[in-house]
Amino acid sequence: MKKNNDTVLELKNVSTFVNRNAPNETKILKSLNLKVYAGDFITVIGSNGAGKSTLFNTISGDLLPDEGQVFHNGNDISRDPVEKRPKFLSRVFQDPKMGTAPRMTVAENLLLAARRGQKRGLRFRNLRGNKDRFAKLAASMGNGLTQRLDTPTENLSGGQRQALSFLMATLNRPDILLLDEHTAALDPKTS
Structure with a gap:
């Protein structure tokens, strides 16, 4: 069994809403708990609209959780802006146009x-x-x-x-x- 300090990424009771405080408010991530350890390889599978991209956006900081906390190496990064995360996080998008600067070589x-x-x-x-x-x-x-x-x-x-x-x-x-x-x-x- 691994110790807490071996946890690279942890989500504690993370919830994310769409159309917050509106009649059609929808909870996308519902009190999600997840621990990822160094060396883990995790596959997220789900149908369209299941929340896979919302999960990635929450981990990357593109979307801050409405409830709960996100930790990196035990440090709460829940409210850290996306600009602080490239020190420890990288992402490859489905769309090949994302993630590169088109006019640069x-x-x-x-x-x-x-x-x-x-x-x-x-x-x-x-x-x-x-x-x-x-x-x-x-x-x-x-x-x-x-x-x-x-x-x-x-x-x-x-x-x-x-x-x-x-x-x-x-x-x-x-x-x-x-x-x-x-x-x-x-x-x-x-x-």
Whole structure:
């Protein structure tokens, strides 16, 4: 049995409402309790409208819970804004257009991901100094991203863009990785 301090993510009595205080108020997450430990791999299955995206949005901070608490490593993050969570959380969306900056190149997107969650000031970005590292990383996907490092992300195929999103999300090995139908835009070999 694991101890409480091994808990990476915990949801305690989390409830989320839609149309709060309106006649058609609906409770989406209903007093949800969940503990996730380091190394856990959890699959969330449900039909459309079951609350899967609401759960992910609540964990990521895009949606704050109406009731209950969310903890990361024992720290209450229930009211922390989404901007504070990239230090320990990454996400890959079903839509390959989400999670990347379309007018920035593949290499520039990877550089942003490499610095996710860090304090930023004014300094040279050192994109050239990271190109070899990014080329090796892109080669691991086997879908032509290596030859597209200087291509704006908006000019990639949906599968290449989704592969880039996955690389960006896993670059810094986050404590929590949320994958929302992350292989939907990928061919079977790449997925």
